[in-house]
Amino acid sequence: PAVIEHLQKLGVSAVELMPITASIDERHLPPLGLHNAWGYNPVTFMALDPRLAPGGVAELRDTVAALRKAGISTILDLVFNHTGESDRFGPTLSLRGLDAQAYYRHEPDGRLVNDTGTGNTIACDHPVVREMVLDTLRHFVRDAGVDGFRFDLAPVLGRVDGTFDPQAPLLQAIAGDPLLADRVLIAEPWDIGPGGYQLGNFSRPFLEWNDRYRDDVRRFWRADTGTIGTLATRLAGSSDVFARAAQDKSRTVNFIAAHDGMTLADLVAYEEKHNEANGEQNRDGHGDNLSWNNGVEGEADDASIVEARLGDQRALLATLFASRGTIMLTAGDEFGRSQDGNNNAYAQDNGITWLDWAGRDQGLERFAAALAALRRTVPALSETRFLSGQPQAGSDVPDVAWLTESGAPLGEADWNDSRRHRLAMVLGGAGDGRLAVVVNGDRRQCVFTLPERTGFRWHAAIEAADGGVDLSRPVPGRTVVFMIERKAGGRIRSGKDKG
Structure with missing residues (x-):
């Protein structure tokens, strides 16, 4: 047992x-x-x-x-x-x-x-x-x-x-x-x-x-x-x-x-x-x-x-x-x-x-x-369909956006920068919110900015007590941060809260 x-x-x-x-x-x-x-x-x-x-x-x-x-x-x-x-x-x-x-x-x-x-x-x-x-x-x-x-x-x-x-x-x-x-x-x-x-x-x-x-x-x-x-x-x-x-x-x-x-x-x-x-x-x-x-x-x-x-x-x-x-x-x-x-x-x-x-x-x-x-709680993480960068049925946001630490799309020069160890993967889905996976693979801390949408706010997806980090301060080096988007004023449901 x-x-x-x-x-x-x-x-x-x-x-x-x-x-x-x-x-x-x-x-x-x-x-x-x-x-x-x-x-x-x-x-x-x-x-x-x-x-x-x-x-x-x-x-x-x-x-x-x-x-x-x-x-x-x-x-x-x-x-x-x-x-x-x-x-x-x-x-x-x-x-x-x-x-x-x-x-x-x-x-x-x-x-x-x-x-x-x-x-x-x-x-x-x-x-x-x-x-x-x-x-x-x-x-x-x-x-x-x-x-x-x-x-x-x-x-x-x-x-x-x-x-x-x-x-x-x-x-x-x-x-x-x-x-x-x-x-x-x-x-x-x-x-x-x-x-x-x-x-x-x-x-x-x-x-x-x-x-x-x-x-x-x-x-x-x-x-x-x-x-x-x-x-x-x-x-x-x-x-x-x-x-x-x-x-x-x-x-x-x-x-x-x-x-x-x-x-x-x-x-x-x-x-x-x-x-x-x-x-x-x-x-x-x-x-x-x-x-x-x-x-x-x-x-x-x-x-x-x-x-x-x-x-x-x-x-x-x-x-x-x-x-x-x-x-x-x-x-x-x-x-x-x-x-x-x-x-x-x-x-x-x-x-x-x-x-x-x-x-x-x-x-x-x-x-x-x-x-x-x-x-x-986030189906987009376990989906097996390949990402297209375009909105899918039931959603008005792209199924993925690849961003720099400033929140801008990664361009060809960024992808080809051999020293780059930072990115944000922002996943859309059929629901109303997005999930951002923020990766700071550098040894230096870094401020990350995510694109905002009217009527939505970003929240830490994992509680600090469980080892989670948010973007309210610089992201420490060699850290992955999960941020989840919810409608402003809405109730946040954590992984522990199944109600």
Whole structure:
């Protein structure tokens, strides 16, 4: 009940569970005294791991029902791209013993294809494999009631004779299956095989993890130059990625941090990865994290550094919640969870990855909850339709206006100013008021002015007690401010006031 209450406070509409089907350790882990705590190394696709769900499918079904009663959907992260049997030196545990030639892809010389980086690749273009994947998805919908799926290394599911095809038989079968067609479908749109980066190339109804969003938002708040235009594009739903084939809506899943990589708190405290606990001399994990440490690597006692890091976390969270489309928040990022700089913590089932509920930053948590409440009450934030800059039906104001700190429209020179780190995104909608997202990415404070309308007034959209700021004084550096427009003399409804 306490966890469900926490999720409701954050406005969570769906929980994505990392793999809960039976998995094993990679063979190099036991000698190091470690084991795979993430589950992305399956031995079978349907059977639940008894260490996670000793009650089997009934336990999953009860979990789904409890979450649904609280208004929260359940999405399963499934790994249909490889098995833990690994390369030719790996064990024979499941598919390898049943029919290795059918279940795995092979090179012409008989070697296992390794488009996954784990030693083998499932042959998703084989009819038997295709039917097994579909049966697995139907099983979890029919027998456990799950609401959707996230597909790990999803290009593998769309490879036909080794080449990715967005209209591959398996992808079409999933989208067209009567039991699956109304489920949430999310693709991780990359693997490491030839042509493996396929962001934007999946077809509806698949949503896609958007790593361009992740990287561009990190670059902006790291204070890289020439990032103001890409920030605006990411805030608006990434039309450069998803506005293809005359599509008028985005399929983006925006995120700044995920299970794989640094936590939100570590992004602003570590410039380098620190994976020594994984036993591979810090060679594992990505080296380029687009992170910064605010002056000191790792833990800091300097109050100014601590405050700067907290401010950066608030700015990153605010940017995420201000972005159009679907947003994904990794568990614990709302209250400052750290992994001590480890960006590949798959083998750390210990204090490095556990959620410290007693030690969480409750001030940051209140701010995240206030952001969530605002997002729930302002539909323009979660809309997926691409913005046009023109009024939409039921409104007499443009659906978006991009403004400088003086309230003037951003011109070509402003967009091309490589040193610019300030803008205001003013969103219109079907209602009578607008929402302004004011971004001061500069380290200096700045006075922002918003355009006024006769009969309307601007108000702070998040209360000061929850970490909100208004424009009555200069906006501090590296801060995001939300202002909402209401008719003069009208009643203001905050996110906490549902009356």
